[in-house]
Amino acid sequence: MDEFVNLKETELRLGxxxxxxxxxxxxxxxxxCNNNNKRALxxxxxxxxxxxxxxxETSPPRKAxxxxxxxxxSYRKNNIQTKKNESEHEGQGIYVKVSMDGAPYxxxxxxxxxxxxxxxxxxxxxxxxxxxxxxxxxxxxKGSEFxxxxxxKDGDWMLIGDVPWEMFICSxxxxxxxxxxxxxxxxxxx
Amino acid sequence: xxxxxxxxxxxxxxxVTSHKDRNAxxxxxxxxxxxxxxxxxxxFIGNCYAINPERLLRRFPCLKSLTLKGKPHFADFNxxxxxxxxxxxxxxxxxxxxxxxxxxxRLKRMVVTDESLxxxxxxxxxxxxxxLVSCEGFTTDGLASIAANCRHLRDLDLQENEIDDHRGQWLxxxxxxxxxxxxxxxxxxxxxTNLVALERLVARSPNLKSLKLNRAVPLDALARLMVCAPQxxxxxxxxxxNDPDSESYMKxxxxxxxxxxxxxxxxxxxxxxxxxxAFHPICHNLTSLNLSYAAEIxxxxxxxxxxxxxxxxxxxxxxxxxxxxxxxxxxxxxxxxELRVFPSDLLGGGNTAVTEEGLVAISAGCPKLHSIxxxxxxxxxxxxxxxAKNCPNFIRFRLCILEPNKPDHVTSQPLDEGxxxxxxxxxxxxxxxxxxxxxxxxxxYIGMYANQLEMLSIAFAGDTDKGMLYVLxxxxxxxxxxxxxxxxxxxxxxxxxxxxETMRSLWMSSCEVTLSGCKKLxxxxxxxxxxxxxxxxxxxxxxxxxxxxxxxxKLYLYRTVVGTRMxxxxxVWIL
Numbered sequence: 001m002d003e004f005v006n007l008k009e010t011e012l013r014l015g016x017x018x019x020x021x022x023x024x025x026x027x028x029x030x031x032x033c034n035n036n037n038k039r040a041l042x043x044x045x046x047x048x049x050x051x052x053x054x055x056x057e058t059s060p061p062r063k064a065x066x067x068x069x070x071x072x073x074s075y076r077k078n079n080i081q082t083k084k085n086e087s088e089h090e091g092q093g094i095y096v097k098v099s100m101d102g103a104p105y106x107x108x109x110x111x112x113x114x115x116x117x118x119x120x121x122x123x124x125x126x127x128x129x130x131x132x133x134x135x136x137x138x139x140x141x142k143g144s145e146f147x148x149x150x151x152x153k154d155g156d157w158m159l160i161g162d163v164p165w166e167m168f169i170c171s172x173x174x175x176x177x178x179x180x181x182x183x184x185x186x187x188x189x190x
Numbered sequence: 191x192x193x194x195x196x197x198x199x200x201x202x203x204x205x206v207t208s209h210k211d212r213n214a215x216x217x218x219x220x221x222x223x224x225x226x227x228x229x230x231x232x233x234f235i236g237n238c239y240a241i242n243p244e245r246l247l248r249r250f251p252c253l254k255s256l257t258l259k260g261k262p263h264f265a266d267f268n269x270x271x272x273x274x275x276x277x278x279x280x281x282x283x284x285x286x287x288x289x290x291x292x293x294x295x296r297l298k299r300m301v302v303t304d305e306s307l308x309x310x311x312x313x314x315x316x317x318x319x320x321x322l323v324s325c326e327g328f329t330t331d332g333l334a335s336i337a338a339n340c341r342h343l344r345d346l347d348l349q350e351n352e353i354d355d356h357r358g359q360w361l362x363x364x365x366x367x368x369x370x371x372x373x374x375x376x377x378x379x380x381x382x383t384n385l386v387a388l389e390r391l392v393a394r395s396p397n398l399k400s401l402k403l404n405r406a407v408p409l410d411a412l413a414r415l416m417v418c419a420p421q422x423x424x425x426x427x428x429x430x431x432n433d434p435d436s437e438s439y440m441k442x443x444x445x446x447x448x449x450x451x452x453x454x455x456x457x458x459x460x461x462x463x464x465x466x467x468a469f470h471p472i473c474h475n476l477t478s479l480n481l482s483y484a485a486e487i488x489x490x491x492x493x494x495x496x497x498x499x500x501x502x503x504x505x506x507x508x509x510x511x512x513x514x515x516x517x518x519x520x521x522x523x524x525x526x527x528e529l530r531v532f533p534s535d536l537l538g539g540g541n542t543a544v545t546e547e548g549l550v551a552i553s554a555g556c557p558k559l560h561s562i563x564x565x566x567x568x569x570x571x572x573x574x575x576x577x578a579k580n581c582p583n584f585i586r587f588r589l590c591i592l593e594p595n596k597p598d599h600v601t602s603q604p605l606d607e608g609x610x611x612x613x614x615x616x617x618x619x620x621x622x623x624x625x626x627x628x629x630x631x632x633x634x635y636i637g638m639y640a641n642q643l644e645m646l647s648i649a650f651a652g653d654t655d656k657g658m659l660y661v662l663x664x665x666x667x668x669x670x671x672x673x674x675x676x677x678x679x680x681x682x683x684x685x686x687x688x689x690x691e692t693m694r695s696l697w698m699s700s701c702e703v704t705l706s707g708c709k710k711l712x713x714x715x716x717x718x719x720x721x722x723x724x725x726x727x728x729x730x731x732x733x734x735x736x737x738x739x740x741x742x743x744k745l746y747l748y749r750t751v752v753g754t755r756m757x758x759x760x761x762v763w764i765l
Contacts, residue, residue: 075352
């Protein structure tokens with residue numbers, strides 16, 4: 001039955017190319033010949049399909065995107081989506097807005113470019129031409145009237161540097177460099 | 191029969207404004223029909239293909255206000271191809287030719303072009319009011335014609351339209367002499383806005399009551415606008431972005447305090463949540479709050495805002511409010527009548543969404559609630575039974591469980607009993623949308639109890655044709671039935687053809703109806719337009735006998751007095 005063994009290469013299956021056929025012993029694709037064996041053939045195929053697909057179930061099942069579901073107007077979908085894309089943390093870069101009190105316009109930076117707080121703060125200092133003072137765990141930033149803060153997922157304004165860097169980039173939504181009297185409350189000693 | 195002269199009867203009719211009532215009046219006798227048609231000023235046409243403009247004008251020659259709806263409701267969810275139809279131009283052309291004194295035009299789900307807007311603006315000297323909802327096909331050039339040519343323009347209200355923004359100067363096209371604006375809503379425009387022109391327009395519009403800005407209007411411009419229009423009743427905030435450096439924020443706070451007539455707030459399209467406190471002083475007057483586009487307002491800022499809104503009657507919100515947030519709404523907003531909770535995460539991430547608990551809390555806390563649209567992750571029969579007990583006054587009940595076919599998450603049962611409780615208790619229910627795992631049983635309940643039901647939306651529900659038959663046989667007041675992905679077929683479709691004469695329309699997509707079933711229906715009911723929408727070339731339906739068993743992907747049928755429409759695109763078959 002050599003001609004049928006070669007046919008195996010061109011056989012249609014659900015398995016990935018190169019995966020072994022578990023039911024190796026059976027001549028599963030007995031194509032045109034045995035019409036009487038139709039039921040047997042299909043059950044053989046089913047078994048084969050089952051076993052091949054079991055092999056491919058390493059990736060999680062993808063949620064099928066149903067057209068027109070959920071029933072939300074396209075206008076609304078488009079407007080919420082653009083918002084999400086702006087604050088999305090996966091993919092290319094973690095862009096957040098940076099504002100500085102008194103500056104006429106905001107900037108945007110990619111948090112994923114920095115490996116830690118010192119790099120980030122240095123970049124901010126260069127961008128806005130100020131200096132940030134020294135960070136103390138208990139007292140916050142000392143030695144400057146500028147205090148770097150960020151808004152977290154809950155909408156609260158937090159001092160930059162308190163939490164581990166990884167936690168920070170996941171929860172940071174935007175940055176704000178506070179200045180002067182507003183900054184006093186955060187324990188900045190001028 | 192008439193003991194009064196016609197003028198007296200006509201005067202009495204002036205007090206009858208609802209179109210349903212006026213339709214009823216016109217059926218009483220020939221004399222009343224005649225008086226009614228000459229005095230009718232406002233006409234509502236729920237399906238623009240049910241009638242044509244010539245017949246409309248023949249019957250109502252004194253028409254002043256026209257409302258037209260075009261595409262079927264499921265077009266909102268991309269189920270109807272763009273070129274399907276719903277063109278307003280032929281209507282405007284006919285109205286212009288007839289020289290009728292049109293003053294108001296309200297369109298929903300129609301295709302509007304710049305050409306039609308230009309024609310509209312030039313044809314009716316007294317044109318006052320243009321309201322466009324979910325329309326498409328036009329640009330800001332069309333808006334410029336309206337602004338320039340409509341000397342007595344009162345309302346320009348653009349709600350959720352797809353408008354091509356040419357970044358032109360349409361706002362500057364309002365002449366200096368235009369001082370009559372009452373409503374200006376351009377929130378859906380994506381492009382830049384000429385702030386100077388806008389401020390001057392607002393400053394010279396003393397009657398301006400409703401102003402809804404787009405994303406391009408920043409916070410400091412907002413403060414200046416509010417100073418120009420302290421009489422504002424309905425405000426849509428555009429961009430609320432800048433961090434509150436003291437001066438700009440203080441100016442806004444001061445301006446807001448002066449707006450003592452403000453009752454409705456919306457927008458916050460780009461929002462820095464901590465600026466919300468500027469609005470706290472007027473919150474106690476608010477009756478309507480729409481934060482459903484404000485993805486960045488949630489958590490404590492949202493709760494703080496809501497806690498000030500004790501008189502709220504209408505609330506549109508995102509599900510990021512969570513069950514806890516809804517509990518705050520339930521304990522604060524005792525006057526609440528309408529609630530809409532929209533999904534914030536459309537990819538089904540399933541994070542801080544709302545559940546059945548939020549819904550139950552609202553039903554318990556808000557006795558005046560009559561309309562709800564609720565997107566959620568999960569539901570139970572028990573919760574729905576409780577909601578029905580708490581709120582027997584629902585007029586509109588739309589529940590969307592995000593995952594199709596999802597059962598009661600506690601008992602794993604279908605949600606038949608829960609929805610059954612709703613229709614049984616809510617005797618005034620006019621609109622219902624179903625979701626979750628549902629069998630034919632829920633339709634038995636609907637047919638039995640939902641006597642006032644006019645609109646029903648079904649998706650991924652039911653087992654056999656019996657389900658659809660229960661509804662068609664039971665719901666005497668059914669007007670619009672829309673069904674998708676449910677196993678209803680020809681038997682249900684053909685059981686009672688005369689039923690469709692009492693309905694406005696029927697939509698069925700991804701169901702079990704076949705081409706031959708649709709053909710039979712079209713034969714039996716020549717007063718129906720039976721449309722098959724077939725965008726997929728691979729699904730080309732052949733005329734051959736045995737191909738008639740092929741399932742129809744999208745069926746839309748509606749009663750009409752003017753026969754087959756002439757403007758259907760090639761992929762729409764009208765049988």
